[in-house]
Amino acid sequence: MNPTAFFFLALAIIVVETALRSRKKRSTSWTETIRNITLGLNERLHALLLTAFSAKLYALWQPFAFEAPPSWVQVLLAILGVDAVWYIYHRSSHRISLLWAAHLTHHMPKEYTMSVAVAASPIGVVVRAFLYGHLALYGIAPEIIFFAQVSNALYGYILHTELWNYPRWMNYVLVTPAFHRIHHSCSPSHIDKNYGNVFTFWDRLFGSYCLDDAPLVYGITKTPKQRDYLHDQLFYLAQLVRNFYRYPFGRALRLVFAGPEAQDADPPHLYSLDLRPSAGEVLLGIGLFILCYHSIFQWEAGQRSFWAVLVGAHLGIALCSGLLSTFARRVGVLRA
Numbered sequence: 001m002n003p004t005a006f007f008f009l010a011l012a013i014i015v016v017e018t019a020l021r022s023r024k025k026r027s028t029s030w031t032e033t034i035r036n037i038t039l040g041l042n043e044r045l046h047a048l049l050l051t052a053f054s055a056k057l058y059a060l061w062q063p064f065a066f067e068a069p070p071s072w073v074q075v076l077l078a079i080l081g082v083d084a085v086w087y088i089y090h091r092s093s094h095r096i097s098l099l100w101a102a103h104l105t106h107h108m109p110k111e112y113t114m115s116v117a118v119a120a121s122p123i124g125v126v127v128r129a130f131l132y133g134h135l136a137l138y139g140i141a142p143e144i145i146f147f148a149q150v151s152n153a154l155y156g157y158i159l160h161t162e163l164w165n166y167p168r169w170m171n172y173v174l175v176t177p178a179f180h181r182i183h184h185s186c187s188p189s190h191i192d193k194n195y196g197n198v199f200t201f202w203d204r205l206f207g208s209y210c211l212d213d214a215p216l217v218y219g220i221t222k223t224p225k226q227r228d229y230l231h232d233q234l235f236y237l238a239q240l241v242r243n244f245y246r247y248p249f250g251r252a253l254r255l256v257f258a259g260p261e262a263q264d265a266d267p268p269h270l271y272s273l274d275l276r277p278s279a280g281e282v283l284l285g286i287g288l289f290i291l292c293y294h295s296i297f298q299w300e301a302g303q304r305s306f307w308a309v310l311v312g313a314h315l316g317i318a319l320c321s322g323l324l325s326t327f328a329r330r331v332g333v334l335r336a
């Protein structure tokens with residue numbers, strides 16, 4: 001799909017869901033939705049830049065690959081393999097603080113909406129590229145691995161809503177919105193449960209399956225006061241670095257790989273900015289981002305300056321988030 005059409009479709013889905021939620025008397029936070037969208041734009045930008053890197057990783061495995069099985073076997077292996085790798089990646093992302101630093105942006109929202117699906121970190125793209133690459137070893141063609149990856153991601157996208165439910169029996173085989181809502185809840189019985197993205201049998205097999213009726217509490221247990229797409233991505237990494245100043249080296253190093261519950265309860269507060277982007281800023285920022293994102297394809301053909309469009313895309317994200325205008329007010333360029 002044309003990337004511009006993809007962005008418009010994703011935004012249209014978020015707008016339609018917000019309208020449907022309001023008809024059901026459920027409010028949707030503007031600041032939280034915009035924060036999720038800016039995280040998504042940032043992640044997609046870096047995912048695009050990393051496409052060539054992923055292809056090279058797949059190619060590294062190919063000389064050692066088994067003989068390619070028939071195409072339908074490759075598709076089946078890729079769908080199961082990508083979902084199994086996702087389970088391992090996802091579980092590790094909750095149990096290893098270094099990976100949690102990247103994944104937590106997806107768990108910080110206090111509402112459960114379609115925009116949460118895109119609130120991701122580009123670091124996850126890099127980690128998954130390494131993990132998915134080994135599937136080429138089983139003789140699966142890179143384009144089939146890529147197809148399975150995209151299908152897996154799209155399936156995960158439609159899980160992030162409170163608007164619909166699948167029949168309860170489906171949870172025995174497939175991940176449903178109700179099953180995944182539990183994963184996003186920080187109620188005591190829900191923490192570290194339901195890591196699967198398409199099939200639930202990985203959770204059954206490895207003891208992380210949960211389908212109880214405890215109240216859902218979205219978000220994480222230790223949320224910093226400052227919330228924006230940059231702070232969300234940086235504060236936990238800063239916490240891991242801060243450990244090296246607070247504790248002996250060995251303990252701080254262990255905390256990098258320990259579970260999030262081992263960290264101090266006071267997450268770092270890196271700066272204080274009250275971001276309230278206007279609808280105009282959001283539209284202008286998204287417009288600038290899409291224009292630059294689209295230009296990256298042309299740059300690959302040597303028609304645009306790479307660094308100019310990259311800076312432009314980042315300025316678009318900063319404008320959309322309200323960071324640019326807030327910063328301009330702080331330094332006196334704009335009136336408070």
Ligand SMILES: [Zn+2]
Pocket residue numbers: 090094103107183
């Ligand atoms: Zn998760």
